[in-house]
Amino acid sequence: xxxxxxxxxxxxxxxxxxxxxxxxxxxxxxxxxxxxxxxxxxxxxxxxxxxxxxxxxxxxxxxxxxxxxxxxxxxxxxxxxxxxxxxxxxxxxxxxxxxxxxxxxxxxxxxxxxxxxxxxxxxxxxxxxxxxxxxxxxxxxxxxxxxxxxxxxxxxxxxxxxxxxxxxxxxxxxxxxxxxxxxxxxxxxxxxxxxxxxxxxxxxxxxxxxxxxxxxxxxxxxxxxxxxxxxxxxxxxxxxxxxxxxxxxxxxxxxxxxxxxxxxxxxxxxxxxxxxxxxxxxxxxxxx
Amino acid sequence: xxxxxxxxxxxxxxxxxxxxxxxxxxxxxxxxxxxxxxxxxxxxxxxxxxxxxxxxxxxxxxxxxxxxxxxxxxxxxxxxxxxxxxxxxxxxxxxxxxxxxxxxxxxxxxxxxxxxxxxxxxxxxxxxxxxxxxxxxxxxxxxxxxxxxxxxxxxxxxxxxxxxxxxxxxxxxxxxxxxxxxxxxxxxxxxxxxxxxxxxxxxxxxxxxxxxxxxxxxxxxxxxxxxxxxxxxxxxxxxxxxxxxxxxxxxxxxxxxxxxxxxxxxxxxxxxxxxxxxxxxxxxxxxxxxxxxxxxxxxxxxxxxxxxxxxxxxxxxxxxxxxxxxxxxxxxxxxx
Numbered sequence: 001x002x003x004x005x006x007x008x009x010x011x012x013x014x015x016x017x018x019x020x021x022x023x024x025x026x027x028x029x030x031x032x033x034x035x036x037x038x039x040x041x042x043x044x045x046x047x048x049x050x051x052x053x054x055x056x057x058x059x060x061x062x063x064x065x066x067x068x069x070x071x072x073x074x075x076x077x078x079x080x081x082x083x084x085x086x087x088x089x090x091x092x093x094x095x096x097x098x099x100x101x102x103x104x105x106x107x108x109x110x111x112x113x114x115x116x117x118x119x120x121x122x123x124x125x126x127x128x129x130x131x132x133x134x135x136x137x138x139x140x141x142x143x144x145x146x147x148x149x150x151x152x153x154x155x156x157x158x159x160x161x162x163x164x165x166x167x168x169x170x171x172x173x174x175x176x177x178x179x180x181x182x183x184x185x186x187x188x189x190x191x192x193x194x195x196x197x198x199x200x201x202x203x204x205x206x207x208x209x210x211x212x213x214x215x216x217x218x219x220x221x222x223x224x225x226x227x228x229x230x231x232x233x234x235x236x237x238x239x240x241x242x243x244x245x246x247x248x249x250x251x252x253x254x255x256x257x258x259x260x261x262x263x264x265x266x267x268x269x270x271x272x273x274x275x276x277x278x279x280x281x282x283x284x285x286x287x288x
Numbered sequence: 289x290x291x292x293x294x295x296x297x298x299x300x301x302x303x304x305x306x307x308x309x310x311x312x313x314x315x316x317x318x319x320x321x322x323x324x325x326x327x328x329x330x331x332x333x334x335x336x337x338x339x340x341x342x343x344x345x346x347x348x349x350x351x352x353x354x355x356x357x358x359x360x361x362x363x364x365x366x367x368x369x370x371x372x373x374x375x376x377x378x379x380x381x382x383x384x385x386x387x388x389x390x391x392x393x394x395x396x397x398x399x400x401x402x403x404x405x406x407x408x409x410x411x412x413x414x415x416x417x418x419x420x421x422x423x424x425x426x427x428x429x430x431x432x433x434x435x436x437x438x439x440x441x442x443x444x445x446x447x448x449x450x451x452x453x454x455x456x457x458x459x460x461x462x463x464x465x466x467x468x469x470x471x472x473x474x475x476x477x478x479x480x481x482x483x484x485x486x487x488x489x490x491x492x493x494x495x496x497x498x499x500x501x502x503x504x505x506x507x508x509x510x511x512x513x514x515x516x517x518x519x520x521x522x523x524x525x526x527x528x529x530x531x532x533x534x535x536x537x538x539x540x541x542x543x544x545x546x547x548x549x550x551x552x553x554x555x556x557x558x559x560x561x562x563x564x565x566x567x568x569x570x571x572x573x574x575x576x577x578x579x580x581x582x583x584x585x586x587x588x589x590x591x592x593x594x595x596x597x598x599x600x601x602x603x604x605x606x607x608x609x610x611x612x613x614x615x616x617x618x619x620x621x622x623x624x
């Protein structure tokens with residue numbers, strides 16, 4: 001009896017130690033979670049505190065002044081960002097979506113698995129290298145231009161959209177394809193009309209996320225659109241964009257005039273990115 | 289059965305090769321519209337391949353002058369003199385840049401991996417579904433914030449904080465280590481590493497979380513039924529998904545190596561082979577971003593920047609390829 005009791009007691013003690021250890025480790029992991037989220041809240045709070053007071057209608061629509069001069073706004077940068085995003089999607093979305101269709105629907109060959117591997121690797125390509133590509137192909141032939149910027153960003157966008165599209169199309173149930181094929185439709189019509197129709201919401205989400213990602217890219221734009229202070233009149237001219245003026249204003253020596261402007265532009269950019277992310281969350285909420 | 293393993297892929301290779309390029313047989317089997325559609329899709333999909341190839345060709349072409357002028361010296365040299373006096377040639381080299389990239393990425397991983405591990409465990413093992421959903425969204429938001437915004441935040445909020453509170457403390461505690469010597473600069477290698485660690489954290493944490501969630505429930509139930517505590521269960525989960533965790537870290541490293549804008553804004557941008565982390569430095573990507581627009585005059589200057597871009601591209605491709613292979617191998621093993 002005595003021996004059994006002592007063993008029991010020892011096990012109890014050991015169990016308590018193990019439980020304590022478990023609790024400590026769980027607390028640590030939640031502390032890590034809090035630590036990881038501090039920068040997020042710090043960034044958001046600072047952007048709101050420093051950026052929001054700068055925002056006004058005239059700040060949003062007026063021309064960009066030279067560095068150090070008061071007044072003016074960031075109108076051309078907002079215009080530039082919107083035009084570049086639109087042009088990038090015009091290049092990137094069709095290529096990405098059709099590549100995704102190919103990977104999902106015709107995947108039983110080595111060519112498709114090679115493309116899949118390359119697009120996975122290209123998803124994480126350094127953005128500045130995409131900028132170099134845009135510079136070497138477009139800027140050297142037609143000069144600093146919006147088109148060069150869009151090409152550079154499209155290179156970052158295509159692999160992302162390809163892989164999302166593929167995953168979404170794979171999620172379309174096979175029964176739907178089989179039903180349509182049984183009615184005598186050729187496969188390409190099934191893919192274009194029925195599968196794509198079922199997957200369009202998912203694809204739209206993927207495209208939006210890719211847009212949110214490229215809207216904030218700065219490095220490729222630095223090498224392709226150069227930056228200017230004026231409204232964009234043609235696609236073959238140098239232009240500017242929100243991330244670019246944030247960078248330029250933050251490097252300016254005129255702290256009292258230009259730094260608040262950088263924060264104001266950041267506020268607008270973050271707002272765009274957040275709104276896109278919230279829309280995506282809203283679209284995908286039922287999945288969870 | 290070894291011969292089968294060798295023969296099988298070769299055989300499929302030739303069969304598929306025939307399927308793609310032997311159009312005659314395809315026309316017989318398939319509807320014309322189908323064939324056209326498949327070929328159009330394949331052509332568009334191959335654009336990714338063409339882009340990658342073109343990227344290499346273009347960058348090598350632009351870097352050729354620098355490659356032929358400096359040769360292998362470029363990688364091991366430590367001097368960067370773009371505008372030389374007299375008739376001397378300008379000198380370019382990349383060792384301090386490679387050093388900067390390696391050091392910042394390593395420190396970023398050292399900071400980020402333990403925290404990501406904690407985040408991933410908290411989300412996948414220690415919390416309920418609802419909490420998981422909300423906090424996962426927040427972590428993803430961390431990844432959605434543009435690089436340039438982190439740079440701005442780094443300049444105006446992080447640097448003053450670190451310089452006045454954290455760095456003096458670090459220097460006092462680790463005064464005997466060579467990495468924490470000398471004058472403390474705000475924009476420095478250490479600051480760059482910290483910003484980098486914040487930026488790669490969501491990537492690593494998200495991949496780790498997915499890897500942990502893919503561990504079969506039966507494994508957890510088995511060890512819980514043996515009387516394991518929650519932490520012991522979590523340890524088993526980590527043990528089970530070791531390879532996936534390595535893949536996640538490699539993906540984070542890939543991002544760290546390629547990250548440009550934020551690090552350009554906080555690392556101080558000075559070309560030196562630093563030993564102290566409080567010195568300003570340079571990385572492969574930040575020198576391109578910082579000096580590209582002013583590199584017009586000697587033709588070697590621009591070409592040298594292109595060669596740095598080439599090094600960066602190769603480095604990123606190698607790291608990402610390894611990461612992809614590792615992650616694929618892991619997910620195949622789990623799905624079996």
